[in-house]
Amino acid sequence: MTRTRPRSPFRTTALGGTAVLAAAALTACSGGAGPAKADGKDTAPDTRITVNLSGKQARAGEPVKVTLTEGELRQVTVTDSKGGTLAGKVSADGRTWTSTRKAAPGTAYTVVARSATGGTAEAGFATAAAGKVNKLTLAPGKNTTVGIAHPLSIVFDHPVKNKAEVEKHLKVTTSNGTVGSWGWMEDWSGKDRVDWRPEQYWKPGTKVTLDAQLNGVDSGGDGGWFVRDYTTKVTIGRNxxxxxxxxxxxxxxxxxxxxxxxxxxxxxxxxxxxxxxxxxxxxxxxxxxxxxxxxxxxxxxxxxxxxxxxxxxxxxxxxxxxxxxxxxxxxxxxxxxxxxxxxxxxxxxxxxxxxxxxxxxxxxxxxxxxxxxxxxxxxxxxxxxxxxxxxxxx
Incomplete structure (x- = not known):
């Protein structure tokens, strides 16, 4: 069994608005990812990464990008202060990882990157709080059974200028592959509204899930930011x-x-x-x-x-x-x-x-x-x- 040397403190410097961090590589007790000398000291190189967001007032609404200065990335984990994670993908050359979701306003994030040689680096940043928050009302309500004509309907508290961007984050899945489309309108209340309906009435028994993955999406104009996701499940009742x-x-x-x-x-x-x-x-x-x-x-x-x-x-x-x-x-x-x-x-x-x-x-x-x-x-x-x-x- 080789002896693991305690991790040395991270070194952080500013470089063009990004955070540059280095951490000594870690070696496991057995099956270690990096080579070790006979005296127990590891020889894996330091892992250095840059993160496009840094500080305590980082810009929200941007994907998180982690770049490895040398070598290839094996894994990147971005965790928010509530325990949620941002999924992402490593580029073909193994140098850059980009989150598929955007950083939300008023949220602290921790970035942990691991290289192919076993090196580990961490970074932390927090986004600026939203000046204005947009919320919404969903219909039908959660876990309800409705008739064959009820659309999925969302009414927003504030105007939505970035309609296409918002619509991209509204995911509808069904138990039988029902095809449908979103349609925007002004609600009777005067607020922005978007409904989802199939071409024909729903088939009885269809299980429907709406996953509004809006956390970190900007409404545009004076509409404000969305600061949470919304989910509702609906069952279509008798014909x-x-x-x-x-x-x-x-x-x-x-x-x-x-x-x-x-x-x-x-x-x-x-x-x-x-x-x-x-x-x-x-x-x-x-x-x-x-x-x-x-x-x-x-x-x-x-x-x-x-x-x-x-x-x-x-x-x-x-x-x-x-x-x-x-x-x-x-x-x-x-x-x-x-x-x-x-x-x-x-x-x-x-x-x-x-x-x-x-x-x-x-x-x-x-x-x-x-x-x-x-x-x-x-x-x-x-x-x-x-x-x-x-x-x-x-």
Whole structure:
């Protein structure tokens, strides 16, 4: 067994803004990576590296580059202060290692490099804190089961100017190789939003993972930095489609392509702001009993009611719900203030059957137009080609 000489202190000097470090090579008790003399002193040369980031206020948003002055790199480990690591690759000539992720703001990093001859060198640096932090809201939520039409949707707290750079860091994987595309828009709230949807509705049972690897990405402009990653997992539930025909005044629930039940309904009064939207919309939420007031949707003081079995379809206030006060019009006329109204027993049944993410396909002449892209989830009202064109990477 050879005796290991204790590591000598590192020597650090400034060289063009990079850190240059040297450390004596280490020799293991057995199977050592470097040759040793009979007196126990190792003869492996010092390992010297340069790191492109140094000091306590290094620039964030840059990949970490480690260069060996002589010889070949065997391994480089870059660890942050929270125990995370930056993966990377060694160049073909073995001289340089570059991280695949970028250094995040306000983070301390430790670099450990090992050469092919067994030498080891360490470096440390910290990045400047972000002047502004961007955050986001994901939908659907974590570990949820949703219907076949629910897109993956991200709304950002601050504007995103570097849309292509952000989109490159949004990774979607599925259990069955589903192909889809991101599409950017302005959310109903006025914030930047990006959704991911397949060409057709999801297949039931699909397992979906969104890994937003945004830590260290700059939003651009005045949007600020992302300082963490986000992950959500979603399962696609049963195959259900709700068809709403404004002309025949009927609502039909289909499951696996087969009709389960058909109920009479009354849509929005045609010819003005009270008409319903047509198009392929998505059930956003099941809200139970809520207070609906006409002032909130720009219809003056027309109504102020507690409404049961409320199912939100748009941000602008279009719901499917119980409307017993409108019973005389169910199945024969559209006389609501824009919503899809049903008798209470029918509304209760529909409410119990549908799942968030189910498509509501509304058609008929008694409509005021097609639901806007950002008014809820209007993604499916675009053709596949038009949807793909909304990606920042096209």
């Amino acid at each position: 259900q489609v709700v068809k709403v025909d404004l002309d025949s005044h009927r609502l039909t629930l289909l499951r696996d392509g087969r009709e389960v039940r058909d109920v009479p309904m009354s849509g929005g009064t045609p010819g003005g702001d009270k008409a319903s939207w047509r198009g392929r919309t998505v059930l956003m939420s099941k809200e139970g009993t809520i207070n609906m007031r006409s002032e909130t949707v720009g219809l003056g003081d027309a109504y102020d009611k507690m409404v049961d079995y409320s199912m939100r379809l748009t941000w602008s206030g279009m719901y499917a719900h119980a409307a017993p006060w409108n019973a005389r019009y169910m199945g024969n006329a559209n006389r609501s203030s824009g919503c899809i109204g049903m008798d209470t027993p029918d509304a209760r049944w529909v409410y119990e059957q549908v799942q968030v993410g189910d498509p509501f396909e509304v058609e008929g002449g008694d409509a005021k137009g097609t639901q806007a892209l950002n008014n809820g989830y209007g993604d499916w009202n675009l053709s596949w080609a038009d949807w793909q064109a909304k990606s920042a990477l096209r």
